Amino acid sequence: MSEAPRVVIADDQALVRTGFRMILAADGIDVVAEAADGDEAVAAVARTRPDVVLMDVRMPGTDGLEATRRILGDPGGGPVPRILDLTTYDLDRYVYAALRAGASGFLLKDVTPEHLAAAVRLVREGDALLAPSITRRLVERFASPAADPATAPVHRDLAALTPREREVLQALARGRSNAELAARFQLSEATVKTHVARILSKLRLRDRAQAVVVAYETGLVAPGSGAGPAER
CATH class of the missing domain: 1.10.10.10 (Winged helix-like DNA-binding domain superfamily/Winged helix DNA-binding domain)
Structure with missing residues (x-):
């Protein structure tokens, strides 16, 4: 694919969203929408049809896990986005549940700028972000x-x-x-x-x-x- 990946960032912390947006924009990745909770994320995906969603697992109201289920369970006839879940802690039980719900992997929030951009491009192309050994350890x-x-x-x-x-x-x-x-x-x-x-x-x-x-x-x-x- 030659077009820039189109991304929705869902995180309840505005500073996190801004930082991720700046990192991705610097690498030529198009952030098409931001969301502060799961409901906003579901609506943003329906509206913008992104390639990838960066989804915080823990958000107030509708969390990232429920939003992941809703987005992947009812794509509305359009292309199904890839979802990368964001977490502060490695081996978070919610992340395992998100993998079961269909997420393509997860990132820790202290990810380096280079890894963040590379992860978005990798999953947009259809691969899984995680090294299988990391997923295995979590499972x-x-x-x-x-x-x-x-x-x-x-x-x-x-x-x-x-x-x-x-x-x-x-x-x-x-x-x-x-x-x-x-x-x-x-x-x-x-x-x-x-x-x-x-x-x-x-x-x-x-x-x-x-x-x-x-x-x-x-x-x-x-x-x-x-x-x-x-x-x-």
Whole structure:
């Protein structure tokens, strides 16, 4: 994509919004709207149709988690934006919930200007922001095998995957990069990317961050252990 990413910033602190706007503008990224709470964020997305939303997890009134669910659950027939959740603390339980809701990753608020701009461009192009190992660490802390099925993700059926695709998903969820996956399975990186794309398509997932969550929540990889059931 050659056009500048279009971004909505949602944060209840005006100074944070202003700082992020200045950082992104300096890198040629277009901030099309700002929002001080979740309701404003949902309205801004409907109005401006951005590529990416920087969403503070904790805001008064409608928080970032609920706003994430509403935006991704009802895109209104338009393109679905990528959502990066903002948090002050690493391994925030709300961030895990946001990943389950469909967010493409998260940023700490002390992110460097270079990382912020690079993250926006990365997720706009369809990748996940998080290194899979970071997502894995968060999922291992909060995933529960006894989670309420009524609140579980809809992408829970792994039957559509081939045996090789299951192996790739399992390794991906344990933090392997494409290069590491290629070396492990003696494949080219292009073939690995094809496998990952097919996994995302079959499970109706947006990116690798979501794939990691599903791998843990389906039991393909067990929290706190080196291998899931299929590798024992």
